[in-house]
Each structure stands twice: as structure tokens, then as C-alpha cells.
Amino acid sequence: MVATPETAESSQVMSASDVERALTRIAHEIVETQRGTEGLMLLGIPRRGAPLAVRLGEKLARIDPSFDPAASVGALDITMYRDDLRSGAARTPEPTHVPDAGVDGATVVLVDDVLYSGRTIRAALDALSDLGRPQTVRLAVLVDRGHRDLPIRADHVGKNLPTSREERVSVKLAETDGVSAEQEGVVITR
């Protein structure tokens, strides 16, 4: 995979360290809101939400050693629940992995990279309800760029980013985008 070349039209809005700090802050917020980590499950939405959930899980474990990422972090693919399946190319679903404890009664934090129209989260809520009945569902995103089509909001936001619809927000992560740790970040392209 080739990173989008930096052009005069694009500018970096979050650096690798900004991403790191934002995730740390979100981890603290989650613990505060939850008053701990009991019954907490992180489900990242592939592709980039999945590694973000793993990183958040590691941070949570540092804050609260009783939190076991191996037993509480997973991935929830929403391909089969999308509302735009009739457009674009047919998609191969990404892996879904739900920790053995299951979602029933848990506090599930959905993790994604960019919150935009809200349609992905709508699909994730449907996918989640087919897996069981969580006690609470929250949403953590690295970037909220506005322009919602649906009545959905994030509980934890790394950065609010005012954008126009013509702009493109791309998140680059080492796990998914073939960049080095230092090259990670968020770029906005006009």
C-alpha cells in the first residue's frame, strides 16, 4: 500500500504523538466514565478501528491492571450490515472477533477512526444487537469530522475536526496502512 503523497492540497492535522496522546486521554475518560473497567469490552470496527481498540486496550491495562485486553478487546466487522451494499465493489468482510465472555450485559465501547455520516455506527449497532444484549454501548473515535446523516454522537473524541464535505480525512496507522510508527497521523486533503 502506498501512502497518499503529501501535496499542497493536503495538510497534517494530527501527528503520531497527537494520536498517541488522544488515545491516552480517551482511555482515561473511559475509566472515569465507567468508574473502572469492570464489564468493559472494546470492539474495534475494521479496518482502522480494530488496531485502535487494541491500543486503547493496552492503555486501559496500564491505567487499571485488572483489565485483561486478551479477554476484553475484539473486532466487529460491519460489512454485512452496511446500507450501501448495492454500490461500489462487493466487499470481502474483515474478521469479527468477539471475546469469549460475549457481549451480553457488558459495556461495549465501539472504536473507530473517523466519525462522519454515522452510517458505519448505525451498522455496528445492528451487528452488535445480533451478537447479544449489551448493558451499555458507547462510542470512541479518533476524529469527529461532523456532517452527520443520522442522530449519532460519540462519547469519546480524540479530536473534533471541522471539515467541508469536499475534504477527505485519512488516518494512517502502522497496522493497516504500511507506514512507520513516526509516519502515523491524520491528514486532511482538499
Added chain:
Amino acid sequence: MTAPANPALLVTGARPYGEEPQDLLISEGRIAAVGTEADGQAEQLRAQGTEVETIEAEGQIALPGLVDLHTHLREPGREDAETVATGSRAAALGGFTAVHAMANSSPVADTAGVVEQVHRLGLDAGYTEVYPVGAVTVGLAGEKLAELGAMAESSAQVRMFSDDGHCVHNPVLMRRALEYVKAFDGFIAQHAQEPALTGWDTDTPAQMNEGCVSAELGLPGWPAVAEEAIIARDVLLAQHVGSRLHICHVSTQGSVEIIRWAKERDIDVTAEVTPHHLILTDELVRSYDPVYKVNPPLRTEADVHALRAGLADGTIDVIGTDHAPHPTEAKECEWSQAAMGMTGLETALSVVQMTMVETGLIDWRRVAEITSAKPAEIYRHAHQGRPLAAGEAANLILLNPEASRTVDPAQHASKGRNSPFRGMELPGQVRTTVLNGRAVVREGALV
């Protein structure tokens, strides 16, 4: 009694056999004169008050009218597929001045009554001469001889007998047929297909050439040996009883080799190849489009080249179209359910031009032999397949070899839409067909 007189025709600028241009004068059913003499005689005729039409044919090639020994006209019985009238029109447009209608009509042409009917329908249509082929065995069933003598003596004067579509596979019956037709100088045209090797009486009859393609497509294979074994047997039988044998639609390299071997031994065998076997291969079956389903099946590239070589060196004597029209529903179905056969009258000469002339394998003289002189000689026609010379019967065509057309079966005069050349760009167009002195096709259209 006088028939309504046809105008005399003065053909100017045409090149007989593709050679030097020479004018031709056609009058009273004959070629009256060739060359400068034609112009002089035309002047005389005009001076006498006879109407002389001029056909300007600069750049066109004059050839003797084509003679097809292998045509299916479907009438009687399958008039939805073709009639003698529609088939005759297709023949005229294709440049044929005589066709031989195969016997697999319904009822089968195995009696004097049926062959006389077909013959009369041909005369009524008037676009080409129609000679019925008699069945060898009653109902094409391969069990007992049909009344070959009665058909020979009928008004149709049948000389060619064939169970085409079915092989006369019983060797004794084949021997007897070969012997019997000697009485009236007839000949047997064999459809060479060993029925057992092609699963003919099973629920999985052969569907296509057996080889790499059939292996992949999962269609029951039709081995080359099923054709070659019968040809080998029959040339030996013909030698043994001293009879005339004609092999229909030779399709394999091995068949060409066996016929070459037989001719080297002076066995009285002639062989025919269809235009489609000179160009199409079994690779086309990968589409499962039943328009490519035919008997014998399309073979391989190597077979195609062997057939062309055999036709060029005289091993194969004639082109036979095996024009086999079918109604649309017979081809718009599963491959294994589809009827076998392709139309061919209106594309035959173009395919010969493309595969044999434009490849440099033969010249137009040889084209005239394989499409006209030789088939007429096999049948012993006195007035067909004659040279373009003064005094000969005026059965001839004018061909524009530079023309090119995209085949559209919907435009064909045949009722059959099952042309495997659909959408292909083919060279050459018959502009004029003259049947016994009368133009039945002018400017590429029926008169």
C-alpha cells in the same frame, strides 16, 4: 409454344476465373460468345431487334454456377425450418445454380413419390436447380434398402443416394447399396459416423469433438476414429465391388489421410468438405452456444489445416455446404438438446475465398473445380459445372471479390438463422447469378 423470352445478357469487363477480362454474351440459355466476339454478336442481336441487357462487371470474377451436393431443404415436413422455395432463394444468392436436397425430410425421400415432389417444388421455385437425393435405406433406419431403382427411374432421375444424418453402418447393407446403384451409374454418399463409438443409441450421445476441449467442458466426446473407421471400411468395400463412393463432410486429418491412401490405389472415391470445417474449431464450443453444434462436429486447428491442404492437393474433391437450417427454438436451448447443423448456402463462397484463395492455397480456377466442375461431374450433370466457353449452358455467377460484409443471419433468404458466421466479416459477394441464361440474382439481390 414459346416460353417468354429472356433478354440476352452482355457481361462486360468480368474476369473469367479471375484471369484477363473478357466480355461474355449470354443468349437463349447458352454462352453465345466470349471476348471481342461477344460484343460483335451483341451488336448483331440488337440490330435484329433482340433485347440485350448489359451487365457491367468490371473488377468482378466470372465463375461457373456453384453446384452443392449437400443441402438440406427440409421440405416436406419441416417447412418451419426451410422450404424448397426459401432454400432455392438462399442458393441463388450464394451463387448456386444446382443443389442436391438430402433425403432426411419427413416423410423421408425414400420413394419415387417424395423425390418427384421435391424435384417439382424446385422447378416451381425457379431460382436454382433442385436435385433430390434418395435415401439408401427405408426411413434412414439402416435396416433395408429403399427402392433405389424406382427413384432412379422417376422423373427426378436420382443418381445420388445417402442416409445423411445417419451412417449406413451395417457393412453388408453398405456393400449391397454400392453394388446395386451400379445399374444406373449412381453413387452412395456416406455419412461416416460409427454409431456405437458416438454413443448414438445411449442417453449420452456424443456432443462435440473428443479432445482437450470436450474434456474440460464435460460434453460426451465424438472421436475422430468414429469417422475414420467407417471411411476406411467403405473405401475398401468400394474397391472390392468396384463402385463409386462419395464421402460426405470429411472433418478430420485422419480421414484426409485415408482418402489420400485410397486415391493412390485408384479406388473410385470422392470426398467433400464443408465451408465451416475449413475455418471453425471446437474451441468455439466453449461458449456452449448451440449455433456451433453440428454433425460432424467442429474439430481442431490441426484438422482444419489438414482439410485445407487436402482440398488444395485434390484429395478432397468438392465443397458441400451441408446447409442445415433449423428453427430458432431448436438452437435456443441446452447444448445437448439442440439440433445439429448450420446454414451455409449464403456464406459458402465467401468462406472458400477467405480460407483457400486469400491464403494462397488455391486460385480461382481450382475454386471453380471444387465448387462446380467436380460436383457436377460426380453427379454426371451435362449442363452444370461446365467451362465458361462459347456453346456451354449459361450457368454462371459474377463475384465481387473486393466486397466485404458482416454476416447478419436475419438478412438471409434462408429461413434458418443458425449461421455460425454471425457477426463475422467475410469477403466477397455474389453480384449476379445466371441460371440457364436467366439472371436470378442481380446486384446482389434476387430478381
Added chain:
Amino acid sequence: MRHLLSTADLSREDALSILDTAEEMSGVSAREVKKLPTLRGRTVVNLFFEDSTRTRISFEAAAKRLSADVMNFSAKGSSVSKGESLKDTVQTLEAIGADAVVMRHWASGAAAQLAASDWTDCAVVNAGDGTHEHPTQALLDALTLRRRWHAAHHGPDQSPRGTDLSGMKVLIVGDILHSRVARSNIWLLNTLGAEVGLVAPATLLPVGVETWPVTVHYSFDEALAPDSAGRTPDAAMMLRVQAERMVGGGFFPTAAEYTRRWGLTDERLATLERLRLGETDCPAMLLHPGPMNRGVEVSSAAADSPLNHALDQVSHGVSVRMAVLHLLLTGADDS
């Protein structure tokens, strides 16, 4: 991908996409709510010109798990057997609103003809056409093989996603000539990098097999023995043999002789039991597309052996068919 007609025209990428999707679909079949909304409002017609309850039920389960509406059209005993053409039948189904036609047909090429025709815009899934191909069967076989092969080398917790069958050696044993399962498997296994050996009497191998990317063995025992590189087969796929018809057609003399020479007898089962997947300690595999003829192509002991993955094949069948329906019926029409 617009239709699934043949594994011969599946690229490695397409094949892996189907297998990877099928892996995720297996997860759905394991959970309590075995349903996805993916094909809500879409209609899948199972058009069967030949009886096959197993295949039909598998496709039906797959379509229903994706929330599609399913119509079963058994063309046996319907107007079709009274001379209605395939064209008219299919046009009727399209007028009813079908989005996909899953077709089982006795005629080789029927699915390809349907896809090439202008009779319908439906996606066409070949559920077995004559003696030509049965692509979803080959895909479920590949899913079964890939899972074991990958688990043997990388442990059961690692996802086989994105991997192929490179290094694997698979024998296909029996009536290759008349087998659509064999044809589909040969092309797919080859595309996925596996080495394929065919084991059959020459009467049951097509003329032209010499051009196929396979090794041909007339002896089952030789095929089970180490090859010149010292490698043994990792899986044996036993094809169903209709012994009575074969004996009648002269393909082999008697069922007993067939079993002795080409059947998976108890003795050959003992050999197979000693074989391992590649260099690992995991046992080799036995596959059968079902239904099995016990005592003909497989002994009873072989049929009941833990090496036999026939039941895995059945459950993988649903996953693979879900994957195929998803990939064909989602995405823009022009993709």
C-alpha cells in the same frame, strides 16, 4: 464477479475472496442469531432441473442466513418437463423478481448459456451442470482443506485468511470422466497452488487429460506411496461411483474389481492413516462430496474414520454459498 459458473475462470484473488468471506460466514453460523441482513429484500431462486436435496438445502440455508427471500423451483414434474424451454422458465422467474438464479441442471453448460444470454439480468450461480462443473462444491472442499492445512502449520487459533494451498498434494479418486466435482476441484486446487493427482482406470479419465495440470495414476497404491521427492498425499478426495451404470457401459468389469483397485479399502485406509499433512504431525484428510456408496468407493471403516471430513464439508458448504451470494449480489451492478 457477476456470475459463478466455473472455477476455471476464478482468479486466485477471487477464490481467496470467497474463501475469506466464507471464514467470516462460518462465525455467523456458530452464533445464536444465525442471520445477517445483507440480502434483505433480495430474491434468490433455486432452479433445480435435477434432484439434489443436499445442494438445494445448502443454498437455501445460505440465502436465508443472508435474509434473502428464497424460492425453490423444482423443474422436475413442472411445466418444464412438459417442454417449456429454459428460456421461458428463466424469464418467468425474472418477471417474478429474482435477483439471483442458483441453477442445477443435467446439461453441461446450461449455467454458462444462461449467463451469456439476454434472457435475464440475474446473477447466475452454477450449482452443478451436467458433467461440467460444480464450483461451490470445489470451494467448500478448498475451505475444508485450507482450514486443516493452515491449522496444522500455524495452530488452530490463527486465521487462514489470505492463504492458499501451496505445498499441498491432493488425490482425486474415481470417475473423473463424468464428475463435475472433479473438474471444478482440479482447476481451483491448481489456482490455489496445490498439486493434484488423479487416480482412476483409464476408461474413467477423459481423452485430453494429458493437457490438464495434474499427475495421472492408474494405481491407487502407487498414488498413496511417496513420490520421487519423498512426498505423500495430504488428502484423498473419493468420488461417488455409480457402479451399475459403469459396469453396464463397460467402464470397468465389476464393482468388486473397482473396489479392489480404486476403492478406499480398509488396507488403503490404514495407509492413509499413516500419512501426515506436510511435515506436521496432523493426520492426512479424507474428503467425499457425498452421498457415499459404502463398500464401493469407500469401505465402511473409511466412511466412519476420523479422517473423513464429510460433515465439515456440509457445514462449510453453507458458509461458502453465503460468501458467493454475498459477493455476487452486493456491489454495484457494473462492478
